[in-house]
Amino acid sequence: MKPRHKRAALVLGVLSIVGLAAALVLNAFNSNLVFFYTPTQIEAKEAPVGRTFRVGGLVQPGSVVREGVTVRFVVTDTVKSVPVSYEGVLPDLFKEGKGVVAQGQLGADGHFAAREVLAKHDENYMPPEAADALQRADKMRAKMQGTLSPAPTPANGAQK
Amino acid sequence: MIPELGQVLLLLALAVALIQGVLPLAGAQRGRADWMALARPSAYLQCLLVLAAFACLTSAFVRHDFSVLYVASNSNSLLPLPYRIAAVWGGHEGSLLLWVLMLNVWTVAVARFSRSLPNVFVARILAVLGLVAAGFLLFMLVTSNPFDRLLPAAADGRDLNPLLQDPGMVAHPPMLYMGYVGFSVAYAFAIAALIGGNLDATWARWTRPWTTAAWIFLTFGIGLGSWWAYNELGWGGWWFWDPVENASFMPWLVGTALIHSLAVTEKRGSFKVWTVLLAIMAFSLSLLGTFLVRSGVLSSVHAFATDPRRGLFILIFLVLVIGASLLLFSWRAPSVGLGQRFGLLSKETSLLVNNMLLAVACGAVLLGTLYPLFLDAMGMGKISVGPPYFDTVFTLIMAPLLMLMGIGPLMRWKEDELSGLARRLRWALVLAIGAALLTSWAAGRIAPATTGALALAYWIIASMGVDLLERLRPRGGMSGGVVGRMRLLPRAMVGMWIAHLGVALFAFGVAMVKTYETERDVKMTADASTEVAGYRFRMVSVSDVQGPNYVAAQALIEVSRDGQLLATLRPEKRIYKVQSNPMTEAAVDSNLLRDLYISMGERLDNGDWIVRVQHKPFINWIWLGCLVMMGGGLLATSDRRYRSRQTRSAELPAGMAGEGTR
Amino acid sequence: MNRFLLPLGAFLLLALFLALGLRLNPREVPSPLIDKPAPAFQASTLARPEATIKREDLLGKVWVLNVWASWCAACRDEHALLVDFSRRGVAPIYGLNYKDKREDGLGWLGRFGNPYTDTLFDPEGRIGIDYGVYGVPETFVIDKAGLIRYKHIGPVTPEVLRDKIEPLLRKLDANA
Numbered sequence: 001m002k003p004r005h006k007r008a009a010l011v012l013g014v015l016s017i018v019g020l021a022a023a024l025v026l027n028a029f030n031s032n033l034v035f036f037y038t039p040t041q042i043e044a045k046e047a048p049v050g051r052t053f054r055v056g057g058l059v060q061p062g063s064v065v066r067e068g069v070t071v072r073f074v075v076t077d078t079v080k081s082v083p084v085s086y087e088g089v090l091p092d093l094f095k096e097g098k099g100v101v102a103q104g105q106l107g108a109d110g111h112f113a114a115r116e117v118l119a120k121h122d123e124n125y126m127p128p129e130a131a132d133a134l135q136r137a138d139k140m141r142a143k144m145q146g147t148l149s150p151a152p153t154p155a156n157g158a159q160k
Numbered sequence: 161m162i163p164e165l166g167q168v169l170l171l172l173a174l175a176v177a178l179i180q181g182v183l184p185l186a187g188a189q190r191g192r193a194d195w196m197a198l199a200r201p202s203a204y205l206q207c208l209l210v211l212a213a214f215a216c217l218t219s220a221f222v223r224h225d226f227s228v229l230y231v232a233s234n235s236n237s238l239l240p241l242p243y244r245i246a247a248v249w250g251g252h253e254g255s256l257l258l259w260v261l262m263l264n265v266w267t268v269a270v271a272r273f274s275r276s277l278p279n280v281f282v283a284r285i286l287a288v289l290g291l292v293a294a295g296f297l298l299f300m301l302v303t304s305n306p307f308d309r310l311l312p313a314a315a316d317g318r319d320l321n322p323l324l325q326d327p328g329m330v331a332h333p334p335m336l337y338m339g340y341v342g343f344s345v346a347y348a349f350a351i352a353a354l355i356g357g358n359l360d361a362t363w364a365r366w367t368r369p370w371t372t373a374a375w376i377f378l379t380f381g382i383g384l385g386s387w388w389a390y391n392e393l394g395w396g397g398w399w400f401w402d403p404v405e406n407a408s409f410m411p412w413l414v415g416t417a418l419i420h421s422l423a424v425t426e427k428r429g430s431f432k433v434w435t436v437l438l439a440i441m442a443f444s445l446s447l448l449g450t451f452l453v454r455s456g457v458l459s460s461v462h463a464f465a466t467d468p469r470r471g472l473f474i475l476i477f478l479v480l481v482i483g484a485s486l487l488l489f490s491w492r493a494p495s496v497g498l499g500q501r502f503g504l505l506s507k508e509t510s511l512l513v514n515n516m517l518l519a520v521a522c523g524a525v526l527l528g529t530l531y532p533l534f535l536d537a538m539g540m541g542k543i544s545v546g547p548p549y550f551d552t553v554f555t556l557i558m559a560p561l562l563m564l565m566g567i568g569p570l571m572r573w574k575e576d577e578l579s580g581l582a583r584r585l586r587w588a589l590v591l592a593i594g595a596a597l598l599t600s601w602a603a604g605r606i607a608p609a610t611t612g613a614l615a616l617a618y619w620i621i622a623s624m625g626v627d628l629l630e631r632l633r634p635r636g637g638m639s640g641g642v643v644g645r646m647r648l649l650p651r652a653m654v655g656m657w658i659a660h661l662g663v664a665l666f667a668f669g670v671a672m673v674k675t676y677e678t679e680r681d682v683k684m685t686a687d688a689s690t691e692v693a694g695y696r697f698r699m700v701s702v703s704d705v706q707g708p709n710y711v712a713a714q715a716l717i718e719v720s721r722d723g724q725l726l727a728t729l730r731p732e733k734r735i736y737k738v739q740s741n742p743m744t745e746a747a748v749d750s751n752l753l754r755d756l757y758i759s760m761g762e763r764l765d766n767g768d769w770i771v772r773v774q775h776k777p778f779i780n781w782i783w784l785g786c787l788v789m790m791g792g793g794l795l796a797t798s799d800r801r802y803r804s805r806q807t808r809s810a811e812l813p814a815g816m817a818g819e820g821t822r
Numbered sequence: 823m824n825r826f827l828l829p830l831g832a833f834l835l836l837a838l839f840l841a842l843g844l845r846l847n848p849r850e851v852p853s854p855l856i857d858k859p860a861p862a863f864q865a866s867t868l869a870r871p872e873a874t875i876k877r878e879d880l881l882g883k884v885w886v887l888n889v890w891a892s893w894c895a896a897c898r899d900e901h902a903l904l905v906d907f908s909r910r911g912v913a914p915i916y917g918l919n920y921k922d923k924r925e926d927g928l929g930w931l932g933r934f935g936n937p938y939t940d941t942l943f944d945p946e947g948r949i950g951i952d953y954g955v956y957g958v959p960e961t962f963v964i965d966k967a968g969l970i971r972y973k974h975i976g977p978v979t980p981e982v983l984r985d986k987i988e989p990l991l992r993k994l995d996a997n998a
Contacts, residue, residue: 006503006504009504010504010509010512013504014512014513014516017513017516017517018516018520021516021517021520021556021557022520022523024553024556025520025523025524025527025553025556025557028548028549028552028553028556029524029527029528029531029545029549029553031549032545032546032548032549032552033543033545033549034543034544034545034546035542035543036542036543036544052546054544058951061946061948066762066764066765068683069681069682069683069770078951078952087681088681088761088770088772089681089759089761089762089770089772090761090762092394092741092742092743092744093741093742097921097946097947097948097951103544103546229898229899232898310898310899311902314898314933315933318893433826437829440829441829444833475837475840475841478837478840479834479837482833482837483830483833483834483837486829486830486833487830489826489829489830490826490827490829490830493826494826530836530839533839533840534839739893740893
């Protein structure tokens with residue numbers, strides 16, 4: 001083999017290694033994306049059944065029921081809600097009325113079996129997903145309010 | 161008045177940093193020795209000023225000065241003294257001050273230990289470091305001033321985040337920052353060489369010890385962080401692929417690649433362009449990590465504060481620093497010649513593949529960390545990338561890397577023979593696979609992936625043994641016994657072996673704990689028992705205890721095996737008084753063979769507790785591996801080759817040969 | 823074409839996305855509640871548990887609602903500003919004491935001054951949920967018809983007060 005051929009072989013070899021590695025990475029990446037849905041979307045049947053995803057919102061006050069190691073609670077975005085069950089130890093900052101994100105799968109009965117429950121490690125801020133769910137619910141509610149009770153128009157016209 | 165003094169000191173430091181950043185650089189371009197001579201004194205002066213400012217902030221914490229907003233937000237009159245000192249870097253503003261202080265410490269070290277380097281080169285290096293420091297000082301003063309007053313003063317402070325009240329947290333950030341910031345030295349060397357056009361083997365030799373030193377700190381910082389998370393978060397996990405962890409891991413991967421490519425550049429003059437690019441990337445990723453953690457773009461455990469101005473400032477800074485460097489790189493790189501030729505089967509090739517694999521690994525982590533952000537930015541919904549992705553990718557990329565680790569060090573530079581290599585290594589291979597099967601069988605279950613990982617760990621050790629035996633075997637014309645020949649081995653090489661041994665120990669620990677760990681969540685009352693992995697856990701009682709700034713429910717749990725009492729563990733559920741947040745304080749009974757890990761869940765209405773009991777075989781080998789890697793790095797940096805002729809070589813044992821036969 | 827420009831191009835692309843990501847900061851998100859009726863509430867006041875305030879009580883005036891808590895450090899940043907603002911009597915400012923303990927809230931006001939005409943006590947954060955509060959402090963401007971006209975997330979700064987809130991209050995006051 002001439003040096004030039006060797007160099008070409010080397011470049012080809014390195015490129016194929018990188019290409020193969022990149023293909024493997026992207027493949028693993030695709031099968032491990034965890035999407036996020038709000039209780040409203042789950043209600044509207046937008047969430048897949050039997051695939052892992054995340055649901056976020058607030059823990060409905062008064063909904064937490066413990067049965068030994070299993071705990072049941074309801075996650076709400078203040079418009080719609082979804083019942084969740086989880087086995088094991090909840091995170092320290094899990095509280096009724098606070099933001100929560102659960103990761104798991106939705107059963108055919110509309111019941112969410114969580115394998116992981118995340119609560120944020122900070123008193124002041126919610127998990128971004130939970131905040132997102134609430135915001136979307138706000139928009140929904142605002143829309144609904146807009147259709148139900150026409151807002152009185154201010155004298156100077158609505159501002160954008 | 162002390163906070164105002166600190167404020168003034170920071171402003172002065174900024175002025176000095178600007179002088180240090182501009183004049184020596186201009187002097188180097190115009191050949192003005194008097195301007196270049198300013199570099200060292202201003203580096204010393206800036207370090208003194210920042211150190212004094214840091215002392216001012218520390219004193220505000222120690223004296224409970226709640227008229228300083230940062231102190232009021234991160235401390236409390238009940239906080240014990242060691243944590244008051246750690247609280248200095250417990251929040252965003254203080255972390256930045258620590259960052260700048262570390263940068264100054266590195267700069268002073270460079271100024272101090274660069275006597276033998278050409279003046280022009282040193283002036284450029286110190287100037288680049290000065291400019292980086294100026295950027296960070298400006299960032300601090302404009303968006304996140306640690307000395308901001310709070311008038312009227314708070315009666316008491318909001319307390320340090322309970323998560324951070326842990327011995328591991330006291331040392332974790334400083335070490336991590338030492339590593340992050342340490343890469344700024346390699347970066348400055350690279351930029352100085354690009355400007356001066358003196359990228360060569362000598363340049364690589366100068367850069368190597370600094371890069372390794374930064375890498376040692378970063379390894380220590382990441383290891384400590386993982387140990388802290390394991391002990392403090394109460395989940396028993398040691399690595400979560402949290403964005404913040406990834407932010408520190410990416411510079412580590414690139415830094416590891418840089419260490420290896422510098423070796424090729426020094427020995428053979430090859431990979432020059434690639435080495436410079438890696439040096440720029442390592443520091444860029446350190447900055448990017450700072451951006452990700454501090455801007456609140458990704459929220460995670462550490463994103464204490466989010467202020468869009470901060471993120472914007474860091475981003476602009478990032479674009480200036482990295483953009484300018486890459487522009488300089490694209491302008492200078494074409495004129496850098498290629499190094500010496502090498503064959504398809506050679507040490508150079510194996511190091512090239514090593515670099516490629518590490519770069520791909522870093523890219524994979526970057527993708528998983530930034531992709532959710534990217535989708536969010538495009539308004540395509542919120543997603544998260546689960547740990548399974550990272551785990552899968554890592555296993556796939558690390559396997560060939562570990563395989564290579566057993567072969568590469570035994571290869572010759574320039575050209576090697578396949579048949580010879582195979583002959584030298586066949587016994588190591590047989591030994592590794594046999595030992596792995598034996599280990600799996602002894603652990604009670606043979607899982608293909610685990611056995612493979614174990615085989616790789618043993619393979620590294622076995623091939624190292626082969627290498628060592630070959631080098632210690634008497635050769636013609638060599639006198640002295642085995643010990644004498646041991647003495648002759650260059651330290652850099654022994655350091656490399658030890659670091660690779662650390663990787664093997666780490667891989668062993670990960671494989672064992674991932675496969676054979678067991679955990680149970682059980683409901684426990686006083687006098688109840690549960691059995692996990694052959695150990696019996698009996699809850700004796702739960703009592704209330706008072707800490708300095710918290711109250712806790714403390715369980716007393718007796719661990720026994722075959723009727724023998726082994727340990728009593730006291731896991732706690734703490735409520736910190738100030739923020740009234742619950743905190744899980746796990747209790748761990750630890751030895752080299754296994755950890756027994758108990759954490760309290762929540763209390764049920766009838767007084768029972770949910771308790772999580774975990775058995776984690778060989779988990780400590782993970783951190784042991786990190787320590788051994790560091791030890792190898794330490795030994796490598798102490799190689800005599802890196803000493804300038806002017807330093808004393810008295811501390812070296814007699815008979816140490818300088819250059820190795822690598 | 824200089825292939826050494828590739829890293830620069832890749833980096834600039836990344837920086838662009840980071841910049842876009844920054845824009846997504848929750849503080850910058852316009853509230854969907856703007857120009858919609860303020861959610862109804864009925865809460866006991868912080869100082870006197872037996873007294874209550876309803877949304878309807880405040881119709882016909884332009885007022886400011888400021889969400890705060892004694893455990894919130896950022897609230898302290900803006901507090902002096904609010905005290906000064908209430909002294910100038912531009913508009914009545916009502917507090918919403920969010921997820922707090924009564925005695926803590928009262929103690930805090932005692933220490934730092936009380937800019938509020940009155941404070942709604944919301945220990946569970948239920949009113950906060952209706953108003954889409956997801957961090958403290960937040961500040962709303964509500965007009966005579968009971969519509970939310972402005973929302974600021976995070977501590978109020980002198981600039982926001984000067985350039986956004988006060989002009990808006992004057993304008994709303996002028997519209998009879």
